[in-house]
Amino acid sequence: MKKNEEIQLINADQKFEEFLKLKELKYTSERKLILKAIFSFDKHFNVEELFEKLREQGNHISRATIYRAIPLLLQSGLITEALHCQDKTSYENVFNREHHDHLVCTNCGKIIEFYNEKIEKLQEEVCRQHNFVPIEHRLGIKGYCEDCYKKLKK
Amino acid sequence: MKKNEEIQLINADQKFEEFLKLKELKYTSERKLILKAIFSFDKHFNVEELFEKLREQGNHISRATIYRAIPLLLQSGLITEALHCQDKTSYENVFNREHHDHLVCTNCGKIIEFYNEKIEKLQEEVCRQHNFVPIEHRLGIKGYCEDCYKKLKK
DNA sequence: ATGATATTGAGACTTAATTGCAATGAAAAA
DNA sequence: TTTTTCATTGCAATTAAGTCTCAATATCAT
Numbered sequence: 151m152k153k154n155e156e157i158q159l160i161n162a163d164q165k166f167e168e169f170l171k172l173k174e175l176k177y178t179s180e181r182k183l184i185l186k187a188i189f190s191f192d193k194h195f196n197v198e199e200l201f202e203k204l205r206e207q208g209n210h211i212s213r214a215t216i217y218r219a220i221p222l223l224l225q226s227g228l229i230t231e232a233l234h235c236q237d238k239t240s241y242e243n244v245f246n247r248e249h250h251d252h253l254v255c256t257n258c259g260k261i262i263e264f265y266n267e268k269i270e271k272l273q274e275e276v277c278r279q280h281n282f283v284p285i286e287h288r289l290g291i292k293g294y295c296e297d298c299y300k301k302l303k304k
Numbered sequence: 305m306k307k308n309e310e311i312q313l314i315n316a317d318q319k320f321e322e323f324l325k326l327k328e329l330k331y332t333s334e335r336k337l338i339l340k341a342i343f344s345f346d347k348h349f350n351v352e353e354l355f356e357k358l359r360e361q362g363n364h365i366s367r368a369t370i371y372r373a374i375p376l377l378l379q380s381g382l383i384t385e386a387l388h389c390q391d392k393t394s395y396e397n398v399f400n401r402e403h404h405d406h407l408v409c410t411n412c413g414k415i416i417e418f419y420n421e422k423i424e425k426l427q428e429e430v431c432r433q434h435n436f437v438p439i440e441h442r443l444g445i446k447g448y449c450e451d452c453y454k455k456l457k458k
Numbered sequence: 459a460t461g462a463t464a465t466t467g468a469g470a471c472t473t474a475a476t477t478g479c480a481a482t483g484a485a486a487a488a
Numbered sequence: 489t490t491t492t493t494c495a496t497t498g499c500a501a502t503t504a505a506g507t508c509t510c511a512a513t514a515t516c517a518t
Contacts, residue, residue, distance in 0.1 A: 174464090175464070175465090176463090176464055176465070178464090178465065178466080180465080180466070181465095210467095211466090211467090212466070212467045212468070213467095214466075214467065214468080214469095215465080215466060215467070218465085218466090
C-alpha cells in the first residue's frame with residue numbers, strides 16, 4: 151500500500167467510525183477489514199470482487215456481512231453506486247476524491263472521467279428552480295471513444 | 305387510447321418493423337402486442353407491470369417473451385432503461401418524446417423532469433474535447449423534493 | 459468485568475432474469 | 489397457394505444477486 155493511500159485509509163477509518171458512533175452502531179473488525187479491502191482497489195469494485203479480495207488478504211468474511219456493510223458505507227458517503235455498466239451493481243470509492251462525471255464507451259467499456267464546473271453550477275440552478283434539495287447526482291454519457299469510433303467507421 | 309397516442313403507436317410500429325427487418329428478425333403478433341402495451345403506460349414500466357398489462361388486455365404473453373423483446377426495443381431506440389429507482393429495472397417509452405433529465409426524490413420517489421439547453425450544449429462540448437462520440441446520456445440528480453424536505457426539517 | 463444488544467456466518471430463501479427444448483408460426487422461396 | 493426454413497414462443501428448470509433467519513459471538517458503555 152502506498153503512503154498516501156495509507157493516510158487516506160486512516161482518515162476514512164475515522165470518518166466511518168464517527169458515522170457508526172452517531173448511529174449507535176459498532177465498528178467491528180469485519181467492517182474495518184471491508185473498508186481496508188475497498189482501499190486496495192484502484193477505484194471500482196462489486197460485492198463479488200470485494201469478497202474475493204478479502205479472501206486473498208486472508209480474511210473470510212461472509213457475503214451477508216459485506217452486503218450489510220454496503221448501505222452503511224453508502225450512507226456515510228465513503229462510496230457511491232457506480233454507473234450501472236453491465237449486470238452487477240458496482241461501487242466506487244469516493245473518499246477524498248473530487249466529484250466527476252463519466253463518458254462510457256459502449257464498445258470497449260473504457261471510462262473517461264471529466265469535471266465541468268459550468269455543468270455543476272447549472273445543475274444547482276435547476277434544483278433551485280424546482281425547490282429541490284440535491285444530495286448527489288450522476289451524469290453518464292454513453293457513446294464511442296476515439297479508438298472505437300475509428301474502428302467502427304472502417 | 306387518445307388520437308395522438310394512436311398515431312404515435314403506428315409510427316413506433318413502423319420503426320420497430322424496420323428495425324426487425326434489418327436484423328432479419330420477425331415482427332410477431334407477440335411483439336406487436338408488447339409494443340402496444342408499452343404505449344398504454346403513461347411512460348415508465350417494468351417487466352412485471354408489462355406482463356400484467358398484457359393480461360388485462362386479454363393477452364397472455366410469457367415473461368420469457370417479454371424479457372426477450374426488451375433488448376430489441378432498447379436497440380431500436382423505442383425505449384430506454386430508466387433511472388434505477390429502486391430494485392427492479394424499469395424502462396421508459398421514449399419514442400417521439402423530447403429528451404429530458406431527472407430529479408429523483410429519494411424520500412417519496414417522485415420524479416421531476418427537466419430539460420436544460422445549456423447543460424446539453426456543455427455536454428457536447430465535453431465530448432468534443434475528449435474526441436468522444438455520444439450516443440445518449442443520462443443525468444439524474446437525487447435529493448429531496450420540496451414537500452419531503454419540509455417534512456424532514458420538522 | 460459485566461451486561462445489553464448489535465453483529466456475524468451459514469445456509470435457506472426470494473425474486474429477477476436467462477436458458478433449453480419441443481411445438482409453433484412468420485415469411486421467403488417454390 | 490403450398491412448401492420449407494428457421495426464428496420465435498411458452499413452459500419449466502436454472503442461475504444468480506441479494507435478503508433473511510437464527511444461534512453464537514463480539515463490541516462497548518457502564
